[in-house]
Amino acid sequence: MDTADQSAAIVARVREAAAAHTPLMISGSGSKNFLGRRVTGIPLAVGGHRGILHYVPEELVLSARAGTPLADIETALATRGQMLAFEPPSFGTAATLGGTIAANLSGPRRAYAGAARDFVLGCRIVNGKSEILHFGGEVMKNVAGYDLSRLMAGAFGTLGVLLEISLKVLPRPEAETTLVCERDETSAIELMNRWAGRPLPLSATAWSEGRLYVRLSGPAPAIAAAAAGLGGEHLPRAEEFWRDLREHTGAFFTDPRPLWRLALPSTAAPLALDGPGIVTWGGMQRWVKTGVPADQVRARTAAAGGHATLFRPARDASPAEDPFTPLTPALQHLHQRLKAAFDPAGILNPGRLYAGI
Amino acid sequence: MSAAPATLFTDLRAVLPGDALLIREEELRPYECDGLTAYRALPLAVALPHTVEEVVNVLRLCRARGVPVVARGAGTGLSGGALPHAEGVVLSLARFNRILEIDPLARSARVEPGVRNLAISEAARPYGLYYAPDPSSQIACTIGGNVAENSGGVHCLKYGLTVHNVLALEALTIEGERLTLGGRAADAPGYDLLALLMGSEGLLAVVVEATVRLLPLPQCARVLLAAFDSVVTAGNAVGAIIAAGVIPAGLEMMDRLAVEAAEDFVHAGYPRDAAAILLCEVDGDEQEVAAALARVQEILKHAGARELCVARDEAERQLFWKGRKAAFPAVGRLSPDYYCIDGTIPRSKLAEVLTRIAELSREHGLRVANVFHAGDGNLHPLILYDANTPGELARAEALGAAIMELCIAVGGTITGEHGVGVEKINQMCVQFTPAELEQFHAVKRAFDPAGLLNPGKAVPTLARCAEYGRIHVHRGELRFPDLERY
Ligand SMILES: Cc1cc2nc3c(=O)[nH]c(=O)nc-3n(C[C@H](O)[C@H](O)[C@H](O)COP(=O)(O)OP(=O)(O)OC[C@H]3O[C@@H](n4cnc5c(N)ncnc54)[C@H](O)[C@@H]3O)c2cc1C
Ligand SMILES: Cc1cc2nc3c(=O)[nH]c(=O)nc-3n(C[C@H](O)[C@H](O)[C@H](O)COP(=O)(O)OP(=O)(O)OC[C@H]3O[C@@H](n4cnc5c(N)ncnc54)[C@H](O)[C@@H]3O)c2cc1C
Numbered sequence: 115m116d117t118a119d120q121s122a123a124i125v126a127r128v129r130e131a132a133a134a135h136t137p138l139m140i141s142g143s144g145s146k147n148f149l150g151r152r153v154t155g156i157p158l159a160v161g162g163h164r165g166i167l168h169y170v171p172e173e174l175v176l177s178a179r180a181g182t183p184l185a186d187i188e189t190a191l192a193t194r195g196q197m198l199a200f201e202p203p204s205f206g207t208a209a210t211l212g213g214t215i216a217a218n219l220s221g222p223r224r225a226y227a228g229a230a231r232d233f234v235l236g237c238r239i240v241n242g243k244s245e246i247l248h249f250g251g252e253v254m255k256n257v258a259g260y261d262l263s264r265l266m267a268g269a270f271g272t273l274g275v276l277l278e279i280s281l282k283v284l285p286r287p288e289a290e291t292t293l294v295c296e297r298d299e300t301s302a303i304e305l306m307n308r309w310a311g312r313p314l315p316l317s318a319t320a321w322s323e324g325r326l327y328v329r330l331s332g333p334a335p336a337i338a339a340a341a342a343g344l345g346g347e348h349l350p351r352a353e354e355f356w357r358d359l360r361e362h363t364g365a366f367f368t369d370p371r372p373l374w375r376l377a378l379p380s381t382a383a384p385l386a387l388d389g390p391g392i393v394t395w396g397g398m399q400r401w402v403k404t405g406v407p408a409d410q411v412r413a414r415t416a417a418a419g420g421h422a423t424l425f426r427p428a429r430d431a432s433p434a435e436d437p438f439t440p441l442t443p444a445l446q447h448l449h450q451r452l453k454a455a456f457d458p459a460g461i462l463n464p465g466r467l468y469a470g471i
Numbered sequence: 472m473s474a475a476p477a478t479l480f481t482d483l484r485a486v487l488p489g490d491a492l493l494i495r496e497e498e499l500r501p502y503e504c505d506g507l508t509a510y511r512a513l514p515l516a517v518a519l520p521h522t523v524e525e526v527v528n529v530l531r532l533c534r535a536r537g538v539p540v541v542a543r544g545a546g547t548g549l550s551g552g553a554l555p556h557a558e559g560v561v562l563s564l565a566r567f568n569r570i571l572e573i574d575p576l577a578r579s580a581r582v583e584p585g586v587r588n589l590a591i592s593e594a595a596r597p598y599g600l601y602y603a604p605d606p607s608s609q610i611a612c613t614i615g616g617n618v619a620e621n622s623g624g625v626h627c628l629k630y631g632l633t634v635h636n637v638l639a640l641e642a643l644t645i646e647g648e649r650l651t652l653g654g655r656a657a658d659a660p661g662y663d664l665l666a667l668l669m670g671s672e673g674l675l676a677v678v679v680e681a682t683v684r685l686l687p688l689p690q691c692a693r694v695l696l697a698a699f700d701s702v703v704t705a706g707n708a709v710g711a712i713i714a715a716g717v718i719p720a721g722l723e724m725m726d727r728l729a730v731e732a733a734e735d736f737v738h739a740g741y742p743r744d745a746a747a748i749l750l751c752e753v754d755g756d757e758q759e760v761a762a763a764l765a766r767v768q769e770i771l772k773h774a775g776a777r778e779l780c781v782a783r784d785e786a787e788r789q790l791f792w793k794g795r796k797a798a799f800p801a802v803g804r805l806s807p808d809y810y811c812i813d814g815t816i817p818r819s820k821l822a823e824v825l826t827r828i829a830e831l832s833r834e835h836g837l838r839v840a841n842v843f844h845a846g847d848g849n850l851h852p853l854i855l856y857d858a859n860t861p862g863e864l865a866r867a868e869a870l871g872a873a874i875m876e877l878c879i880a881v882g883g884t885i886t887g888e889h890g891v892g893v894e895k896i897n898q899m900c901v902q903f904t905p906a907e908l909e910q911f912h913a914v915k916r917a918f919d920p921a922g923l924l925n926p927g928k929a930v931p932t933l934a935r936c937a938e939y940g941r942i943h944v945h946r947g948e949l950r951f952p953d954l955e956r957y
Contacts, residue, residue: 172711172713172818172819173713173819174713175817224657245906248907251882253848253883253884254628254815254847255623255627255848256884256887257621257670257886257887257889258885258895258903259891259899259902259929260667260914261670262914265662265663265666265667267663269662273662284718285716307576307578308576311578311598311687312687313687313690313755313756333758335759336756340756377659379577379656380655395657399657419654419656439660444649445650448664448917451917451918452662452917456913467661468661
């Protein structure tokens, strides 16, 4: 694994950009360029700033430079029987740790283990004033100062360039099995919620094409006991199933229509938008391929208590103007002030998340 | 009384019913401090609103008049977070004590900010659910206070802190503007302001409602007590358990002084002659628990435990925990006053830090009892002192400062769950650089440009750091040796 410290160069680039008021477009490997708004700016490639800095398995902590490929981190963890419990998607082999955290991307385990943001312990960033700042640390509990490291998760690089990130890691489960049974969408959603209310070793759930999938992870005897109680059939090659779902490589994702991600209260009834759908995260996340106009998708999702992201525009279409659900005026105003607090010149990925921030 | 308070009272009376405003000294007295009794101040007034609309009006009025506002839950905080401002109003959320909704299928509870932590789990129990973060103060402390401090408890090792268990907040800015942060749908759009509010010590916004995640009660939980002949062996045993890939539901440690105090107080059945004990809880289904217990016993024996004892039944399990949860008041009986430190360190440094704390205790001539969340590396050294003996408080504070700076030096933090408040404000100058502190102030200004919510807490001014005369050190070295010293 190659390592390189490019922080001095990154700081210099940010300093020049701030002085000249020229926006920067931060890029890890560019694997998630499809997601979010387009930024016009001078590319700032941070993928070369890489390397695992500190990994102590008995501390359950790993610190790495932001440009470190996710694949390198996962390999290092696997050799010590550990994992990133939020099971991030990588959308290709090049995805970096920085891009994953900046986009707060989590995979199938999200509903049961937590999101990327839940595992952030600390980070080192360069803010828009080209200052290197360190927040949080490598310890499990830390309330000294505001939690600005967690704030970086999902900020898409608009508040700072991530240099280093410390994450909590967890032991890999001893055993894992996936059960599958036939169910319609409504009863699948209800079952997912009922199961989550019982002390079962759940680690992922999904409903797709009339089938309900549930993954159990933990000590072998607990898995066996839970599996016997739930019924259904064991799914062969289950790892492939969950990987296709996480990486969007399954057949569903090849449909040319736009891909919407609906985040909903887990118990929300199916939205019945025109087009195929997949339910994941115990009902909290629903993927839909639909040509229904954006305002209608948004309105129906909002009425059900959720929010909708245009995750991937229709094949061959240009990026959407507003992929993320617009903020209320009060929140938009606060976002602008927070943006100015970190990046007064407005040079870090301006407009990546919303116009004006 | 000066003219300013007199007109303030008139204005407050106009927006609050008669029973919702306290201004007489004897009425204000109960609010003069929180759980950190060494710091006291009387506010101008205490507002005890009944409705969110009244809270909005109090905030708008204080904003317009430039009057500081200190939100208050149960006042159990241990860092002076709810300490009144002498020219300000205390805004008590105590009357907001209703559980608004429990949704058993979605496993969530919507509650007002003054609801007590334990009340949520009690209300959820009939559905086989509970609220996981369980501070030892859970009988009294409120969910609003828990959010403001990002509180933890003995079960946070496995189930997370407040930040991991709150789904949504309704909060008011100092302008009286209502914000919805997070939601019952995951990953709310925009910045993670829900996370930002956690641990923000009442400086950014006032929480008026919280929706929390409920978890299924484990099928079975058992606790094991291990006794050790030295704190160093006990400290190393903690690392051995985690290294073996076991994440217990709780892993707590107490040293001899704490054990003796707890025994005298609640007769929990702890071995009095042990140098340290560990309480290790495992939960899950019957077989899983049996397997994990066997595994932990093996590890602990290997790590040098002198004695191992699994609680026979639920009653004994409760008793073992009672001793731990009562440890603070128990230690409080040993001495007129105690001062609780809250540093967190990498687990691998436990033995080293405990040894150094014992040395510091001797050097400062004050006894220290240790009782803490060992699995998370979150220490609670309790410094025993007598405020009535001239100079002892100052010595206790000096010892506390030395322990906090030790935590920073080994790569840890000055506070794991109690917050900075007024108490640790000087040590913030040691843990953070001037630029980092300035970034905190900039975030504060984004929410509260006039600096009226809980001013003077949590983040020191650079001038104050200059006065304290210590600046940021990292692992014993100055990180920016070329930087100008304040
Ligand atoms: C759900 C999803 C599906 C995807 N599917 C595919 C796919 O099928 N094929 C494909 O080729 N790609 C896909 N992508 C693209 C993929 O989006 C990115 O390439 C991947 O997220 C990125 O990792 P990265 O390091 O390449 O991040 P980037 O895409 O480079 O960055 C992601 C975001 O994080 C910011 N960022 C990156 N690094 C930093 C840093 N150090 N500090 C601050 N901000 C930073 C970027 O500015 C950007 O806003 C997908 C992305 C998502 C989210
Ligand atoms: C015996 C004892 C044991 C303890 N054990 C633990 C423990 O195990 N773990 C732990 O983490 N803590 C513990 N604590 C500390 C304390 O109980 C927690 O910090 C608790 O969360 C404080 O809640 P409270 O309602 O008493 O808040 P208060 O003390 O009233 O206030 C604390 C802070 O929160 C702010 N605040 C209160 N309500 C709101 C609101 N609605 N909106 C915005 N800000 C608000 C206040 O301004 C203040 O800054 C213990 C304390 C004692 C006395």
